[in-house]
Amino acid sequence: MDGLIRSSTRPEGGLEWVMIVNARRASKPQPKSSRRSATVRPGNTRSGSKPRGGKPKAGGPPAVAENPRLQKVLAMCGYGSRRQCEELITDGRVEIDRTVVTELGVRVDPETQQVRVDGVTLKMPRFKYFLLHKPVNVISTARDPWARTRVIDLVADADRLFTVGRLDKSSSGLILVTNDGDLAHQLTHPSFEVEKTYHVVVAGNPTRETLKQLRDGVYLAEGKASVERITVRKAHPNSAELEIVLSEGRNREIRRLLARFGHKVQRLKRLALGPIRLGELPVGAYRELTRQEIAALRRVASGAPTSSTKRKPSRKSARPSATGERKPTDRKSV
Numbered sequence: 001m002d003g004l005i006r007s008s009t010r011p012e013g014g015l016e017w018v019m020i021v022n023a024r025r026a027s028k029p030q031p032k033s034s035r036r037s038a039t040v041r042p043g044n045t046r047s048g049s050k051p052r053g054g055k056p057k058a059g060g061p062p063a064v065a066e067n068p069r070l071q072k073v074l075a076m077c078g079y080g081s082r083r084q085c086e087e088l089i090t091d092g093r094v095e096i097d098r099t100v101v102t103e104l105g106v107r108v109d110p111e112t113q114q115v116r117v118d119g120v121t122l123k124m125p126r127f128k129y130f131l132l133h134k135p136v137n138v139i140s141t142a143r144d145p146w147a148r149t150r151v152i153d154l155v156a157d158a159d160r161l162f163t164v165g166r167l168d169k170s171s172s173g174l175i176l177v178t179n180d181g182d183l184a185h186q187l188t189h190p191s192f193e194v195e196k197t198y199h200v201v202v203a204g205n206p207t208r209e210t211l212k213q214l215r216d217g218v219y220l221a222e223g224k225a226s227v228e229r230i231t232v233r234k235a236h237p238n239s240a241e242l243e244i245v246l247s248e249g250r251n252r253e254i255r256r257l258l259a260r261f262g263h264k265v266q267r268l269k270r271l272a273l274g275p276i277r278l279g280e281l282p283v284g285a286y287r288e289l290t291r292q293e294i295a296a297l298r299r300v301a302s303g304a305p306t307s308s309t310k311r312k313p314s315r316k317s318a319r320p321s322a323t324g325e326r327k328p329t330d331r332k333s334v
Helices: 014-027 070-076 084-091 181-188 208-215 253-259 291-301
Strands: 094-096 113-116 129-134 162-164 172-178 197-203 218-220 224-227 228-233 239-246 264-272 286-288
Touching: 014 218, 070 084, 070 113, 070 228, 129 291, 162 181, 162 286, 172 181, 181 291, 208 228, 224 253, 239 253, 253 264
Parallel strands: 172 264
Antiparallel strands: 094 113, 129 172, 129 286, 162 172, 197 239, 197 264, 218 224, 228 239
16 A cells, blocks of 8 residues: 555664655656546535445445436336436436526436426336245246246236245245336345245155254255245144244255155245245235335345344354354345
8 A cells, every 4th residue: 555664573763765766766756646536426426435336245244225227217217228218317308496507417306396308307117016825737937948837927017026035836925926026136135134934834844953054054956045934823633733933944944854854845934034024825826015024024125124024143153163163154035
């Protein structure tokens, strides 16, 4: 780093040597910096304590979502790609509250600010949020080359709708359907650790040691995986009913974890996603989320704990180090 001297300790004369070097540096004319001072863009200021970059730090609480950038809002309203919307801005065709904006990076709140393009007021698309009870043998993917029944086929007027995360074909239960891409991304991003609750019926009866190992973690092909909580709700002679809570969503994770201990999953049903519960909704039916439920989802997406999803230190760990300490690993989303 400029202005700092790195040197080994000398037995004598060390202090005098450092002072002479500093004096020589001070006597030399310092070249002018070729870097220009940074220009502060409207709506794009940075705090000195805020880390650069948009990704949350591993292990820390996720950052609260900011208002979207102007070009993103324009793209959401059908004015073309992000690049095309940037050209609209730089060409001086966009106004915010009747003031022409030509600089990129400006953030806007479409609910409280008026945005106009070529004099026409912007109309934001209406976001839709549905809770659907997925039946078995219905797939969660948006496209299917074999024309099988998809989750979005069960929703009327499903144009531009997509599922939040996935449930495999053999599973049933709660799945969210929306056109709000930002909220869907936050709910499924591994750093937010949104809890999912499942009712699982398995062959055989897991022992206490098996339950403990599932909580502590089991190594799968892609790394160590574990459940947040697992409870035996009912034991039968040849099967058991379990309640399992995950905060990650690797492919067929519950089935693979239980298979490691010889327990085949006979039925798997998702009961809750964060604060949203399936309740008594019939299989194949769906309903719109209430304003209170949407607000609760946004709180979870912003990292704020709720009564049903309290954030706690991660129990996920890598292999123990030589000192016996465990290092947390990243979690994947459903």
